[in-house]
Amino acid sequence: MPTSRRDFLHTAGALAAAGFLPRSLPAMPSVPSPVSPDFRGRPCVVASANGLRGVKVAYDRIVAGEDPLDGIIAGVNIQELDPEDQSVGLGGLPNAEGVVTLDASCMHGPTRRAGAVACIEDIATPSLVAKAVMDYTDHVLLVGPQARRFAIEMGFTPQNLLTEKSRQDWLRWRARLNPNDMYLDYDGTVKIKFHTGTINMNAVTANGDIASVTTTSGMAWKVPGRVGDSPIIGAGQYCDNTVGAAGSTGRGEANIKACGAFLAVEFMRQGLGPEEALLRVMQRVIAMTEDRLLGPNGRPRFDLQFYALTKDGRFAGATAYEGASFAVCDEQGPRLVKCAYLFKESERPR
Numbered sequence: 001m002p003t004s005r006r007d008f009l010h011t012a013g014a015l016a017a018a019g020f021l022p023r024s025l026p027a028m029p030s031v032p033s034p035v036s037p038d039f040r041g042r043p044c045v046v047a048s049a050n051g052l053r054g055v056k057v058a059y060d061r062i063v064a065g066e067d068p069l070d071g072i073i074a075g076v077n078i079q080e081l082d083p084e085d086q087s088v089g090l091g092g093l094p095n096a097e098g099v100v101t102l103d104a105s106c107m108h109g110p111t112r113r114a115g116a117v118a119c120i121e122d123i124a125t126p127s128l129v130a131k132a133v134m135d136y137t138d139h140v141l142l143v144g145p146q147a148r149r150f151a152i153e154m155g156f157t158p159q160n161l162l163t164e165k166s167r168q169d170w171l172r173w174r175a176r177l178n179p180n181d182m183y184l185d186y187d188g189t190v191k192i193k194f195h196t197g198t199i200n201m202n203a204v205t206a207n208g209d210i211a212s213v214t215t216t217s218g219m220a221w222k223v224p225g226r227v228g229d230s231p232i233i234g235a236g237q238y239c240d241n242t243v244g245a246a247g248s249t250g251r252g253e254a255n256i257k258a259c260g261a262f263l264a265v266e267f268m269r270q271g272l273g274p275e276e277a278l279l280r281v282m283q284r285v286i287a288m289t290e291d292r293l294l295g296p297n298g299r300p301r302f303d304l305q306f307y308a309l310t311k312d313g314r315f316a317g318a319t320a321y322e323g324a325s326f327a328v329c330d331e332q333g334p335r336l337v338k339c340a341y342l343f344k345e346s347e348r349p350r
């Protein structure tokens with residue numbers, strides 16, 4: 001029987017009262033995959049490199065029969081609740097005014113549903129709020145103060161997310177603030193050095209059910225109100241239960257214009273392997289990049305990584321420059337794997 005909103009509020013409220021945060025939401029009724037019900041593949045979880053601990057948690061859960069989205073959300077919750085990870089959740093680097101605002105989105109392949117929150121404050125696990133939007137509303141994306149209010153109504157506990165370390169980093173940034181830090185010069189030149197970081201995680205189960213999630217505190221020192229690619233379905237993450245999943249970390253502004261996660265899944269649908277699909281997405285991103293963010297050699301001045309897996313358990317990570325890694329867990333256990341790349345580090349514009 002489907003979980004009612006009243007049941008949810010009761011359960012989540014009890015969880016919130018009992019501890020720190022609602023660590024899990026009541027399970028939705030499982031819906032069989034609409035495609036290939038007899039499919040037998042290999043379970044696999046891929047994530048950004050900061051998901052090394054999380055991919056193991058997610059993999060163990062999906063192998064034990066848990067829903068793939070619940071599994072990967074448990075995986076990303078580790079980083080969201082880790083104050084040392086300054087790219088996501090508790091301890092995330094704040095915006096220009098010293099306020100931590102978070103973005104997250106998720107997709108559930110078997111039921112073809114999606115949920116997201118953007119620019120939400122005070123809730124450490126926006127991935128779970130995104131899933132609550134998916135599970136308990138008729139909408140896909142809630143933003144700002146209303147997303148926070150929704151989360152509290154659903155039983156999440158608000159808390160201060162700005163750790164002392166992140167506050168000190170913000171103070172140091174602010175002390176060095178100059179007119180080039182947030183807004184573009186009138187002549188279009190840009191000398192912005194932003195910190196980025198995020199966690200994206202994607203999973204496929206043995207019977208080919210797929211899910212994806214991305215959660216972030218976004219670009220550090222961003223203009224208040226800025227939303228990146230992470231909560232944008234088709235940019236920060238995307239999954240299609242008939243094909244695979246993809247997601248990204250890095251400069252969201254560059255990815256949004258290419259709809260990178262959607263494009264990766266579409267390339268895989270056309271028959272490309274995950275690595276070639278992601279490299280083609282990187283090429284599209286560069287083709288869509290404005291001149292001010294390209295060096296004289298046409299190479300990008302920013303970092304952006306993509307991760308993907310297919311319904312039959314193949315996976316890849318890719319980026320513009322050599323050297324990045326991503327996390328994977330399959331029957332060989334959790335490990336970091338090198339991303340495919342387009343350019344040598346020496347080709348990066350200085």
Ligand code: ASP
Pocket residue numbers: 195196197198216217218219227228229230248249250251252253
């Ligand atoms: N993609 C995130 C954003 O643009 C940030 C990041 O991954 O570093 O908000």
